[in-house]
Amino acid sequence: MDWVSTIVNGLLIGSLYGLFGLGLAFAFGIMRIVNVAHGEFIVLAAYIGYFLSTSLGLPPALNVIVVALIGVAIGYLLQAGLLNRVIGADPLRPLILTFGLSIIMRNAMAELFGADLRSIDAGALKTASVDFGGLSIGVLPLVLFVVTAACFGLLFWIIRQTRFGRNIRAAADDADTIEIFGVDHRRIYAAAMGIAIAMSCVAGVLLGMRSGFTPFSGVDRLLIALEVVIIGGAGSMFYTFFGGLLLGVAHLVGLKFDPGSGLLFAHLTFLAVLLFRPQGFAGVRT
Incomplete structure (x- = not known):
């Protein structure tokens, strides 16, 4: 039963790892952009969620929705105002731009918010638990898993079942061709x-509810996101989720053997996958 608990909790934590990689995988799959500032956006969202919670008293569910809507606006303006100007045949240009942006964001957050460890108050969710056949599972990890699965499902539905999703797939395949049909691929990129x-x-908000964060937490989140995306296969959403689950289980298994080696074991798992299947489990973009 002890090992079952380890695996189950690893899957729950791994779902959040998968969500770390989802935005990165989506942007790369559509625009071939590796957003180096991805981790800083996760941390910035955690700070926004923190101040919405403490200043306005927003409940956790509403907090997530409000911060997500703010994220839509930030992402659209980022792509329309900056990244569309440098995106093209040379992948280094957006890479360098987002690298510089990550440095600016990290230092700005440290200046504005300080380096103190903070967390978002999740209320009773933080300590509540449910019993499944003698296995005690925290409610908050279950909520993280459900929200993550819903995000993956929603994004998959948008891409596969909506007109906007068809435009996204067309822009990813051949941005120049869709211009013939009157679709501005730059607007599609901005929306994506x-x-x-x-x-x-x-x-970011879920991270803030689960654990503490500082302005310098983005680097670790970016590393996990990159590993999740590479394990899944660059651009694949379904296998990105699988990659997160794998890393989460590896993390908890490592902690069981040595309390100080959880993330090390997860990184070694990533290296093992990279060695034996460097193209990732998907093999191709989906």
Whole structure:
């Protein structure tokens, strides 16, 4: 039963890891952009959620929705105002731009918010638990899993079942061709980045509810997001979720053997996948 608890909790934590990678995978799959500032957007969302919670008293569910909507606006403006100007055949230009943006954001957050560890008050969710066949599982980790699964499902539905999703897929395949049909691929890119940042913002608020964060927490989140995306196969949403689950289980298994080696074991798992299947489990973009 002890090992079952470890695996189950690893899957619940891993769902959040998958959500860390979702926005990164989505942006790369559509625009071939590696957003190096991805981790900083997660942390910024955590800070926004923190101040909405403490200043306005927003409940957790409304907090997530409001921060996600703010993320849509930030992502749209980022793509329309900056990234669309440098996106093209050379992938280094948006990479360098987002790298510089990450440095600016990290230092700005440290200046504005200080380096103190903060967390978002999740109320009774933080300590509540439910019993499943003798297995005690925290309500908050279950909520994280459900919200993450809903985000993946919603994004999959948008891409596969809506006209906007068809435009996104067309822009990802051949941005120049869709211009013939009167579709501005730059607006599609901006909307897609808005969705990507919104998913990162949801991950940031959930992170703030689950654990503490500082302005310097973004680097670790970016590393986990990159590992999740690479394990899944760059651009694949379904396998990004699977990659998060795998890393989460590896993390908890590592903690069981040595309390100080959880993330190390997760990183070693990533290296093992990279060694034996460097193209990721998806193999191709989906």
